[in-house]
Amino acid sequence: MEDDDILDSQDTRDSSEGPQQRPQSLMLAFFGNHVLEEGDLCVYSGSIIDVLGRVGIGEQAVRSTLTRMVNRGLLMRQREGRKMFFGLTPQATRVLQDGRARIWQQGAVNDDWDGSWTLLAFSLPDSWKRQRHDLRSRLTWSGFGALYSGLWIAPGNVDVAAVVSDLGLASHVKIFHAQADVATDIELMIRDTWDLESIAARYVTFDKRWTAHLDAGSGDDPIGTRLRLVSEWLWTIRTDPRLPARHLPPDWPAHTAQETFRRVADQTARPAHRMAGDLLETARLR
Structure with a gap:
């Protein structure tokens, strides 16, 4: 739950x-x-x-x-x-x-967005359907959207480490905090990532x-x-x-x-x- x-x-x-x-x-x-x-x-x-x-x-x-x-x-x-x-x-x-x-x-x-993004990459075994569902659900609640299938992104500096730890998935996840390059069309990225x-x-x-x-x-x-x-x-x-x-x-x-x-x-x-x-x-x- x-x-x-x-x-x-x-x-x-x-x-x-x-x-x-x-x-x-x-x-x-x-x-x-x-x-x-x-x-x-x-x-x-x-x-x-x-x-x-x-x-x-x-x-x-x-x-x-x-x-x-x-x-x-x-x-x-x-x-x-x-x-x-x-x-x-x-x-x-x-x-x-x-x-x-x-x-x-x-x-x-x-x-008051400061231009930063939080990125979370994960790779889970195909058989871990429940774990994948749980992670995606928690990420959605935390403000993340799927940039690609295994790479999720959220605006700002999001403390998502506790979420990953609670789910027992810390060893399967990588978390980054970054800013977009000027070549990135942020508005297009937003439209592609969120409905x-x-x-x-x-x-x-x-x-x-x-x-x-x-x-x-x-x-x-x-x-x-x-x-x-x-x-x-x-x-x-x-x-x-x-x-x-x-x-x-x-x-x-x-x-x-x-x-x-x-x-x-x-x-x-x-x-x-x-x-x-x-x-x-x-x-x-x-």
Whole structure:
């Protein structure tokens, strides 16, 4: 199980249609919104059922997702009397912290690229299909694209050594940090390496959907709105390697989509926090 599997547990339908929300992605968005910053907090299953029910996830689906996530090492159980509470494991905390950095700190627009690239070359035995899949998945999540079949590239100085080490592939991988020669057409390389159309379509879809929400007013369910917002934004940005803005089309839609995301996020932050205080029954992890 890899980070991208955890954070992108949604159907890979056409980008122009947006994501098909699945219980695990919404569950992680819930814990990221209301538990991650609290540290040792756990939440009563009935509260989780209530909140996810607001975004169309039924009780049975919530219960089975909780069980599955416990079995996958993402959540831990804690009984308090006759009630069952759930909290984050260290693995889920690490993944959600990574996602939080992508969402709230890095942003979708790379305006300060220093001209450097990280290159990773690998050669794996033909029989290592799972290892190859895992490596490619982790590289995609880390912002890499396939320059050639065994040579991947990402903008900036990416610390990918830990990823390779976690997968046990350090002896099969070579990592370089470099700059492109003036003879290299960077914009052409970007178009050849990444599917810019698909990435842009995700941003356009997100912006249209959430601009319509802003136009319709805030509504009366900020906790559900924020849950959908964060889950959809993560789906939108997960395949975007934050390519240098100066080498992208001038009308690159990440700018307006990010502005829309932040407007809705600002609009829902305090109301969702207040509602969570009223709705969620919590306890401290022992």
